[in-house]
Amino acid sequence: MPDKEFDEEFEALLAESARVAAEYDASEEDQLVDPTQELSERHSLRRVKGFSTQLQDITEVENRELQLERVVLVGVWTEGSSEMAENSLAELKALAETAGSEVLEGIIQRRDKPDPATYIGSGKVAELKQIVMSTGADTVICDGELSPSQLRQLEEKIKVKVVDRTALILDIFAQHAKSKEGKAQVELAQIAYLLPRLRGWGDSLSRQAGGRAAGGAGIGGRGPGETKIETDRRKIRDKMAKLRKEIAEMKVSRDTKRQERRRFNIPSVAIAGYTNAGKSSLLNRLTNAGVLVENALFATLDPTVRKSQTSDGRVYTLSDTVGFVRHLPHQLVDAFKSTLEEVSGSDLIVHVVDGSHPDPFEQIRAVREVIAEIGGGDIPEIIAINKVDIAQPEIVMEILRKEPNSYAFSVRTGFGIDGLLHAIESSLPRPSVEIHTVIPYERGDLVHAIHERGEIFSEAYGEEGTIIHARVDATLASAIEKAQVRGNNPDTPSVIATVKPAVRHDAPAGRCFRKPITSTESR
Numbered sequence: 270m271p272d273k274e275f276d277e278e279f280e281a282l283l284a285e286s287a288r289v290a291a292e293y294d295a296s297e298e299d300q301l302v303d304p305t306q307e308l309s310e311r312h313s314l315r316r317v318k319g320f321s322t323q324l325q326d327i328t329e330v331e332n333r334e335l336q337l338e339r340v341v342l343v344g345v346w347t348e349g350s351s352e353m354a355e356n357s358l359a360e361l362k363a364l365a366e367t368a369g370s371e372v373l374e375g376i377i378q379r380r381d382k383p384d385p386a387t388y389i390g391s392g393k394v395a396e397l398k399q400i401v402m403s404t405g406a407d408t409v410i411c412d413g414e415l416s417p418s419q420l421r422q423l424e425e426k427i428k429v430k431v432v433d434r435t436a437l438i439l440d441i442f443a444q445h446a447k448s449k450e451g452k453a454q455v456e457l458a459q460i461a462y463l464l465p466r467l468r469g470w471g472d473s474l475s476r477q478a479g480g481r482a483a484g485g486a487g488i489g490g491r492g493p494g495e496t497k498i499e500t501d502r503r504k505i506r507d508k509m510a511k512l513r514k515e516i517a518e519m520k521v522s523r524d525t526k527r528q529e530r531r532r533f534n535i536p537s538v539a540i541a542g543y544t545n546a547g548k549s550s551l552l553n554r555l556t557n558a559g560v561l562v563e564n565a566l567f568a569t570l571d572p573t574v575r576k577s578q579t580s581d582g583r584v585y586t587l588s589d590t591v592g593f594v595r596h597l598p599h600q601l602v603d604a605f606k607s608t609l610e611e612v613s614g615s616d617l618i619v620h621v622v623d624g625s626h627p628d629p630f631e632q633i634r635a636v637r638e639v640i641a642e643i644g645g646g647d648i649p650e651i652i653a654i655n656k657v658d659i660a661q662p663e664i665v666m667e668i669l670r671k672e673p674n675s676y677a678f679s680v681r682t683g684f685g686i687d688g689l690l691h692a693i694e695s696s697l698p699r700p701s702v703e704i705h706t707v708i709p710y711e712r713g714d715l716v717h718a719i720h721e722r723g724e725i726f727s728e729a730y731g732e733e734g735t736i737i738h739a740r741v742d743a744t745l746a747s748a749i750e751k752a753q754v755r756g757n758n759p760d761t762p763s764v765i766a767t768v769k770p771a772v773r774h775d776a777p778a779g780r781c782f783r784k785p786i787t788s789t790e791s792r
Contacts, residue, residue, distance in 0.1 A: 340365055341401055342375040344412035345383045356628050360595065361412045361434065363545075368441050373404040387426070388419050398427045410437055414598070417466045435462060435598040442601065450519040450608070457512040458604035464505050467498055516604075526574075527614060534722060534742035536585040536697045538577075539612040541640065542621035543632040544592030547655040549573075550680040551621055552589040555690065572611045579694040584721045588615070595635040602642060613645040616698050619689075621653045622668065624660035624677065629668060651676065651692055658682050700724060702746040707754040709734040715749055 342361050346354035358375050365372055376397070384390040388411055389397065401409065408430045409423065415433040423431040432440075439459050446452040527537075540548045556575040574588045588611040602609070612618060620636060622629050633652070640646060652675035657665050669675050676692050678685030700723050708715050716735050719725060723741035730736070733754045741749065 338370045338408045339373055339404070339406045340370045340408040340410050341373055341397070341404060341406045342410050342412065343389060343397065344375075344377045345389060346377050346379045347382055351377075353628065353631070356631070357412055357595070361410065361437075364434070364437050364441065365410055368437055368444065370408070370410075373406050374400055376400065383413060385416075386419065387422050388413070388415060391426075394423065394426050401427055401429055408432060410434070414596075420466065434596065435600070438594065438598055438601070450516060453512050453515050453519070454604040454608065455601075457509060457516065458598065458600040460505055460509050460512070461600040461603065462598065464502060464509075467501055467505075523572075523610075527610075532744070534700070534744060536617070537611075537615045538585055538587050538617045538619060538693060538697070539615035539645075540587060540589050540619045540621060541612050541636060542592065542653075543623060543626075543636055544594050546592065546621045546623040546632075547680050548592065548621050549589050551619070551653070551655065552587055554680050554683070554686060556587055572608055574611070579697070580690075581724065582720050583694075583697070583724065585697055588612075593636045593639045595631065597635075597639055602639065606643065609643045612640060613643045613648075615645070615648060617693065617696050618645065618648050618650045619653050619693065620650050621655050623656055624654040624665050624668065625656040627664075629654075629664060630671075633672075649696055650674065651689075651696060653678060653689055655680055658684065700740040700742045700745075702743055703738075703740050704746060704749055705738045706749060707731060707734045707736050708749065708752060709754055712752045715745075715752055718745055719749075 342358055342365065344354060344358040344361065354377050358377060362372050362375060378389045378393055380390065387394050397409070400406075406429060409427060410432045411423075412434055414435045415423070415431070420431055420433070439455065439462060442455045443452075443459065446455045540552055542548050552573065552575065556577050572588055572590050574586050576584060577587050578584055590611050591605060591608060618640065620633070622633055626632060637646075640648075652668065652672040654660075654665055654668055654675060654677045656679060657677045658679040658681060665677055669677060674692075674696075676685060676689045678689050680686075712734075716737065719737060719739050719741055722745055723739045726738040726740075728735065728737050728739075
């Protein structure tokens with residue numbers, strides 16, 4: 270498409286996005302806190318508008334199979350703007366709804382730091398208790414990870430169940446895990462989270478017991494006088510060891526497949542990003558993978574790897590991975606380490622960003638933190654801005670300006686997909702060996718391998734075989750060198766030379782593209 274036509278199409282798309290955004294803004298009241306307000310006002314619990322998901326019509330109950338938990342959300346605003354605090358609580362609301370809860374109220378407490386005893390302070394706990402009683406909530410969800418003592422004190426004072434952000438995310442993962450490996454990984458993460466919190470489960474766990482009273486441990490099961498809590502901890506550690514062994518055994522199959530791809534130097538591209546950014550949808554659009562797509566957080570837990578081809582026939586793999594989230598529980602990162610190796614072991618990361626999110630830069634930062642934590646911080650990255658058909662144009666343009674290798678597209682409409690594919694192909698690592706030789710006709714398998722794994726500059730047919738000029742990996746070059754025609758004809762090319770990776774061409778200008786990175790460039 271000519272540059273002028275592209276610019277006109279993109280400007281029209283941005284204009285439409287601006288119109289939709291303006292209509293949305295006009296329908297909402299501004300609820301942000303004035304930074305100049307009195308400290309006493311900022312320290313009080315502030316209810317956030319629009320956080321109730323109560324049924325509007327009692328007849329809706331007939332269509333519900335499960336009794337949803339009724340929850341109140343609580344966040345502590347310690348830094349940043351009020352908009353950032355409300356975005357964080359909005360994400361907690363989405364997590365709670367994904368877990369099947371009915372959100373009744375969302376409140377934010379302004380503090381310099383969370384209270385070490387009760388998270389929001391004893392005075393505010395009384396106010397929270399009144400809100401819980403008035404709404405009829407049976408659960409409070411806190412937007413942070415609570416210590417065992419904070420959980421215990423809050424439950425004792427409010428008299429309802431208290432759940433923190435980590436436990437909520439673990440619950441969602443448990444609901445969405447489908448494969449045997451995924452279930453084992455989630456269970457391991459849940460147990461790792463549970464272990465230090467046993468002491469908060471009541472005095473009965475600290476009573477000493479022996480023999481059969483110790484939960485059936487039996488003779489030799491443990492020493493005399495071992496407390497019940499020590500027994501529970503020992504059982505949990507044994508279970509964790511068993512799960513780690515099972516996960517390690519299941520990891521062998523994926524490692525074997527990955528090593529096979531590496532042996533044939535097949536480039537791998539990992540699609541990563543914040544949860545619900547559109548990663549599975551992008552994989553389906555690029556490869557027709559048929560991966561289940563849901564408008565839900567953490568809908569994909571099990572990695573999916575599919576084969577794809579560049580426009581000149583070169584094969585590479587695309588993998589869809591578990592979505593990341595702000596403050597992703599470290600228990601999950603540890604438990605899913607083998608799964609996340611699809612990212613850390615890739616040649617290129619396509620980092621999908623939800624362009625319609627109010628704060629995409631915070632999501633970009635959170636994803637990069639996790640990628641760095643799993644050892645993928647130096648892998649070349651493409652920022653792929655999805656949902657531009659519903660995004661505010663100012664936000665999309667800001668990402669394009671700030672991120673040097675960013676591309677705008679829409680999975681739903683197909684806008685920008687060709688440009689993103691071009692960027693992926695241009696950023697794949699190039700084969701390191703250039704060949705100009707004749708391959709005997711009986712070795713058609715080598716010619717086929719060159720088409721799949723190499724870059725072909727020219728190909729012709731001579732008397733003795735296929736005359737080919739291409740770039741291939743070192744392994745394939747070695748096989749070609751053994752099979753090539755070595756005739757006496759001086760016009761017969763018979764050259765194999767190791768060369769440095771070629772410099773890539775810039776992407777077409779005027780298409781919201783930036784210069785593609787090379788395989789040796791870091792982020």
